[in-house]
Amino acid sequence: MITGVHHIAFVVDDLEKGIEIFENDLDLTYKGKSTLKYRGVKVGVFKVGEVLLEIIYPYKPGPVKKYLDENGPGFFHLAFNVNDIDNAIEYIIDQAINIKMKDKKAREGLDWKVASFEKNDVLNIIMQFAENK
Numbered sequence: 001m002i003t004g005v006h007h008i009a010f011v012v013d014d015l016e017k018g019i020e021i022f023e024n025d026l027d028l029t030y031k032g033k034s035t036l037k038y039r040g041v042k043v044g045v046f047k048v049g050e051v052l053l054e055i056i057y058p059y060k061p062g063p064v065k066k067y068l069d070e071n072g073p074g075f076f077h078l079a080f081n082v083n084d085i086d087n088a089i090e091y092i093i094d095q096a097i098n099i100k101m102k103d104k105k106a107r108e109g110l111d112w113k114v115a116s117f118e119k120n121d122v123l124n125i126i127m128q129f130a131e132n133k
Contacts, residue, residue, distance in 0.1 A: 015057035
C-alpha cells in the first residue's frame with residue numbers, strides 16, 4: 001500500500017525567505033511555486049532524492065493559517081506515497097484500529113491527489129496519503 005514518503009511539508013509566514021533558505025543555503029533543487037486557491041496557500045516545492053519538500057504559506061484565513069497561528073512556523077505534515085489512493089483510504093476506514101481518515105475521498109493537491117488522516121493523540125502529527133496524477 002505505502003510505497004515511500006511522497007512529501008514533507010513545512011508551514012511558514014514568509015514564503016520567499018523559506019524558498020531562499022532551501023534553495024541558496026541548503027542547495028536543494030527548486031521545482032517551482034504553485035497556488036492552491038481553494039486552500040488559500042502558496043507552495044514552494046523542492047526535490048531531495050525521491051522525496052518532495054513543500055514550503056507552504058497561507059495567504060488567507062483557513063485551516064493552514066489557523067495551524068500557523070496556533071503552532072508557529074515549522075513542520076506541518078508528512079505524506080506517504082501510494083499507488084491507489086482510493087484503496088488506501090478504504091483500507092484505513094475498514095481495517096485500521098488506531099488511525100482514522102479525515103478525508104473520506106481524495107482531494108486535489110499540486111500534481112497529485114491527497115487524503116488526510118485524523119491527527120491522533122499518540123503520533124500528534126498530520127499525515128496524508130498522496131498519489132501522483
